[in-house]
Amino acid sequence: MKYNKREKAIVLLADGTIFHGKSIGKKGTAFGEVCFNTGTTGYQEIFTDPSYFGQLMVATNAHIGNYGTHADEMESESVKISGLICKNFSYNYSRPSAEGSLEQFFEKHNVLAISDVDTRALVSYIRDNGAMNALISTDVENIEALKKQLADVPNMDGLELASKVSTKEPYFYGDENATYKIAALDIGIKKNILKNLAERDAYIKVFPFNAKFEDLEAFKPHGYFLSNGPGDPEPLMDAQTLAKEIIKRNLPLFGICLGHQVIALANGISTYKMHNGHRGINHPVKNLITTKGEITSQNHGFAINREETEQHPDIEITHVHLNDNTVAGIKMKTKNCFSVQYHPEASPGPHDASYLFDQFIENIKNA
Ligand SMILES: NC(=O)CC[C@H](N)C(=O)O
Numbered sequence: 323m324k325y326n327k328r329e330k331a332i333v334l335l336a337d338g339t340i341f342h343g344k345s346i347g348k349k350g351t352a353f354g355e356v357c358f359n360t361g362t363t364g365y366q367e368i369f370t371d372p373s374y375f376g377q378l379m380v381a382t383n384a385h386i387g388n389y390g391t392h393a394d395e396m397e398s399e400s401v402k403i404s405g406l407i408c409k410n411f412s413y414n415y416s417r418p419s420a421e422g423s424l425e426q427f428f429e430k431h432n433v434l435a436i437s438d439v440d441t442r443a444l445v446s447y448i449r450d451n452g453a454m455n456a457l458i459s460t461d462v463e464n465i466e467a468l469k470k471q472l473a474d475v476p477n478m479d480g481l482e483l484a485s486k487v488s489t490k491e492p493y494f495y496g497d498e499n500a501t502y503k504i505a506a507l508d509i510g511i512k513k514n515i516l517k518n519l520a521e522r523d524a525y526i527k528v529f530p531f532n533a534k535f536e537d538l539e540a541f542k543p544h545g546y547f548l549s550n551g552p553g554d555p556e557p558l559m560d561a562q563t564l565a566k567e568i569i570k571r572n573l574p575l576f577g578i579c580l581g582h583q584v585i586a587l588a589n590g591i592s593t594y595k596m597h598n599g600h601r602g603i604n605h606p607v608k609n610l611i612t613t614k615g616e617i618t619s620q621n622h623g624f625a626i627n628r629e630e631t632e633q634h635p636d637i638e639i640t641h642v643h644l645n646d647n648t649v650a651g652i653k654m655k656t657k658n659c660f661s662v663q664y665h666p667e668a669s670p671g672p673h674d675a676s677y678l679f680d681q682f683i684e685n686i687k688n689a
Pocket residue numbers: 373549550551552553554555578579580581599621622623624625
């Protein structure tokens with residue numbers, strides 16, 4: 323326990339607002355867009371989800387670290403958040419199967435984290451004023467210098483980040499003798515998506531963010547998948563071109579989150595940055611086809627334009643987010659293509675939407 327060693331730290335928002343806290347261990351400064359996740363469990367999955375790259379994460383749950391860490395809860399090989407802001411940081415953990423403490427995990431992955439922040443006040447401030455760039459720092463005496471550095475941090479709007487987290491080389495996942503072959507574009511893919519596909523008798527080849535249709539086609543896949551990932555979808559021209567090629571040929575295509583946004587853009591539907599994103603594990607979605615509700619895992623700061631989607635002759639809105647009526651899922655009327663803005667793979671979160679993976683496999687079978 324290192325309670326005594328803890329130094330003062332701050333959260334500085336781009337508009338100059340300061341929140342005070344204490345450092346967990348590591349000293350320094352970390353930058354990113356500040357976002358908040360309301361999940362009560364699943365912190366390790368969130369910290370390692372590539373979609374969070376470039377973001378400072380505020381955990382609204384009162385305790386972070388209380389059940390330690392485990393290798394099974396890695397959604398990628400490393401921590402992807404730029405830093406953590408929390409209320410109570412647990413140096414102790416009480417899960418018998420945990421492999422270590424969150425403090426050790428942060429030390430190993432070189433993560434800057436600060437606690438003792440009034441996270442309720444911070445979140446309500448961001449809710450009112452919108453997502454914005456911020457920094458966390460232990461350099462509390464040099465506010466003016468920090469402000470200058472913060473001004474140089476690029477805005478998330480228009481920022482391409484997928485290339486920073488994508489695999490450099492293609493790789494395989496699952497059993498090579500599986501019935502279905504799926505080509506997946508990695509623009510920030512979570513491990514649990516690959517696991518969900520492999521569990522449904524699929525062998526997956528994962529491709530880098532800038533792979534061409536011909537690269538994927540050479541694998542002779544039965545279906546194509548566009549992953550989740552960080553940043554703005556708009557600059558992802560290679561991924562949009564790839565989606566167009568797949569759609570043009572009417573091949574089975576499924577997209578999750580960033581992949582969903584890429585599919586919308588490939589259809590001429592624009593995306594926009596939300597005032598605040600959806601990040602948590604209890605987001606209500608209505609499936610308009612079955613009329614059933616789903617409690618879903620979400621993590622996005624951009625969304626697709628609803629009016630343009632409604633007016634599109636070949637696109638049907640299949641799911642809506644019940645808090646704000648944003649588009650949560652679409653399918654193409656004349657093509658074998660569908661996508662969702664949320665996370666059927668959960669990890670963390672409820673499994674209400676895992677039927678979407680079954681639907682993709684059905685679409686492949688029927689193709
Ligand atoms: N989880 C994701 O794929 C996020 C997509 C995109 N980066 C957004 O924030 O909206």
